[in-house]
Amino acid sequence: MAEVESIGADLGGTKLAVGVVDGRPEALWQEEVPSKGYSQERVVNLLAQQINKAHQARPTASSVGVGIPATLDHETGHAISTVNLDLEDLPIREMLSRETRLPVAIDNDGNLAMLAEALYGAARGTSNALLLTIGTGIGGGIWLNGEIYRGSTGAGAELGHLVVEIDGHPCQGNCPNRGCVEAMASGTAIGRHGREAAEREPDSLLGRRLAAGEEIDARAVNEAATAGDQAAIGAIDLAGHYLGQALVGLSNVFQPEVIVLGGGAIAFGELLIAPARREVEKFALKPMNETKVVAAELGPSAGMIGAAAYGRMEAEAA
Amino acid sequence: MAEVESIGADLGGTKLAVGVVDGRPEALWQEEVPSKGYSQERVVNLLAQQINKAHQARPTASSVGVGIPATLDHETGHAISTVNLDLEDLPIREMLSRETRLPVAIDNDGNLAMLAEALYGAARGTSNALLLTIGTGIGGGIWLNGEIYRGSTGAGAELGHLVVEIDGHPCQGNCPNRGCVEAMASGTAIGRHGREAAEREPDSLLGRRLAAGEEIDARAVNEAATAGDQAAIGAIDLAGHYLGQALVGLSNVFQPEVIVLGGGAIAFGELLIAPARREVEKFALKPMNETKVVAAELGPSAGMIGAAAYGRMEAEAA
Known part of the structure; x- marks a missing residue:
């Protein structure tokens, strides 16, 4: 009903x-x-x-x-x-x-x-799960013992502002820190990795688009990667490496049953998710290296x- | 009774x-x-x-x-x-x-x-708190909604294996990762930072002790720092920077009321805790930058x- x-x-x-x-x-x-x-x-x-x-x-x-x-x-x-x-x-x-x-x-x-993912989607039936929404920034949510965990006064679960590269690239907007996973693996960061790859590899599809005056953002990186451009695929893979290292830390800390990746950047699909998943399998402690890393189901x-x-x-x- | x-x-x-x-x-x-x-x-x-x-x-x-x-x-x-x-x-x-x-x-x-700290010590009366025990390695515990959180099968809360420096120094023992906060801010890491400072500054107290063939470990760094040696103080401060960046991430994720620092390395006292606390105040998001960072009370x-x-x-x- x-x-x-x-x-x-x-x-x-x-x-x-x-x-x-x-x-x-x-x-x-x-x-x-x-x-x-x-x-x-x-x-x-x-x-x-x-x-x-x-x-x-x-x-x-x-x-x-x-x-x-x-x-x-x-x-x-x-x-x-x-x-x-x-x-x-x-x-x-x-x-x-x-x-x-x-x-x-x-x-x-x-x-x-x-x-939503815990009620209807990729974390259905779990007691403990995490979600990262990867878009302009990286947001997150924590599902613990079958409830949303919000921190002491409800401000909690800013999973995008976990540091993965100390003294790294300045984070975005009002975040005063550097090297947060949001700064290294968000859609915005993928655009930046793409521009850097385009400059390094002017003969790549991404490099030729940059030379033609096109804006290299996350969407352009995704288009070039879909067309098989190795520079673009490398830019997404780099974001997956950073993302994966954040997931290693979160797996070690929470031992969740599953980590769900959602948000707009999920358009990159396994190009982003597979390298992140590999990091968890290779670099998390036993048994946290068994934590599942999956795409959000609700889109x-x-x-x-x-x-x-x-x-x-x-x-x-x- | x-x-x-x-x-x-x-x-x-x-x-x-x-x-x-x-x-x-x-x-x-x-x-x-x-x-x-x-x-x-x-x-x-x-x-x-x-x-x-x-x-x-x-x-x-x-x-x-x-x-x-x-x-x-x-x-x-x-x-x-x-x-x-x-x-x-x-x-x-x-x-x-x-x-x-x-x-x-x-x-x-x-x-x-x-x-122990939640029942009798520095986290008494809180609903949400974290503890990091800094010794040979870095262990941790999570106190959420007035209970210990253990992860899905009880393996959880390995707070020492949160990555702070991607592709950083290899972590210890059986941890397959690099750049974990344990690799950068444990007692073992403080000894390493001290040896590096001693090599860089041969005229410092730590440098002279190294030249005299003494072993530069966490204890030697603490002794030299207590005697006012700037090389040793700098080595502890560096560990505090790494530790603090891990605490920034943990504050953003959990919004705990308090983060308690315990374990043997607490012998360093405010030389280690003060720089870590400063990172949280300066670099965590609002209102997580109000998270208290205190020494364990039970020693x-x-x-x-x-x-x-x-x-x-x-x-x-x-």
Whole structure:
């Protein structure tokens, strides 16, 4: 039997996905709009507008869950700070409740993608699992003893800001550190690795595209790799090496049953996942070297589906 | 009122501490013997012998807890593998129960030091805390929602094998990886940093001691640092930088209330802890940069006290 309909919103560094689901991992209604470079005020307005639009499309939806790429105060629903968007010290739950007149629950976007994969996807049936969402940045979620682990005040699970290269490349946005896995293996980093490879190997497909004035970003790297360009494949492999070393550390620390890799960069598929998995098999301690490393099953909608599930769970618990 | 007496054994890479406690964090009886370089058989014999000696000293003690620096199968009490000792695929709980005729509970040494600090020490009253024991290697324990987190089959919480320098210095013993925080900030690593500083600065106290043929290990570095030698202080500071970068990652991932630093290397005191704490304050995301970084309160007996507490808890639960 279908459950109550709920609205899920997944705010990323470049786009906002809003959808309506009813307890199954498929959208009854869904829309995606850009969010890149938006001011704090415009992001909140956009969220309210898209949630209201979803509610008009599915008027029986009775709750809202919102995933945002920020550290949060779980008690108050305040966004504390965010790496790749302009959200700082913002009472976002309260603002959205007022604008939408629906019960709103807020959580970190990585936590909600983890929830979705644990309920419906690649971590279904596990007690302990981790998820990394690899996009503009790298977010994450922790599933421990069958629940989302959020840290002491709900800011937890910033798995992208685990250091893998001390004094390495400066991290992104508001992260003050260097050498975080986000700085070395995110979509943004893959674009950078690709540009460096293009400069080093001007005769490669990637090198010729750079010379032709094309922008070498993650998408361009993926296209060139799909066409068999070794420079592009090497750039993705390098990101997989960094990613894998972060996963070695996380496997040693958590001994999860499975690590799920999601987010936009999963478009790279096994070109990214296979080298990361190999690192865990070769370099984690026994028995953590048996930790499974798999692609997310719910695809780019995982965050939205998890947000809707969380909104419904919180509304039912209230 | 004093609780039932219990025997705790803390097996480290260089020594074995066995004691008897009664539910307060002080030993009623205690003895320490070397364990460095012992074969698997000799280590088990030594454990049985010292536990029996403790039992003779305090015959009312009715349970045993043993902390070992190994990944474990929590269900069966098997040691699976260990970085700094020769324990591989060993039914250690069963062997010790037979030899001592007491109920024996086995756990990772880092988990038990964490338990002791959470019950009686620097993490008292917290719901979420981490502990790193810095000695020959680096062990760790995770206290989440008021319980020890052990990973999927009890092998979890190898916090020392979080990578901080990709492709860095080879890690120790049976760890197949490079650049783990254990390889960069353990007592062993501090000795190495000290030798490198002594070679670079032959006029320093450490340099002169090296020239005089003295062994430059963690103890020698600590002595020279206490005498004000800048080369030695710099070697400890370097370890603090690496340690701190691991703590930045762990703070971002767990958002713990406190990170407790224990183990023998805590003899370095604020020379090691202060630079590590500074990294967290400067380089963790908001609000994880507020994570407290403090010294263990129970000193070198934490592992033994936690082992005894765990032995009693498991015997009472059985």
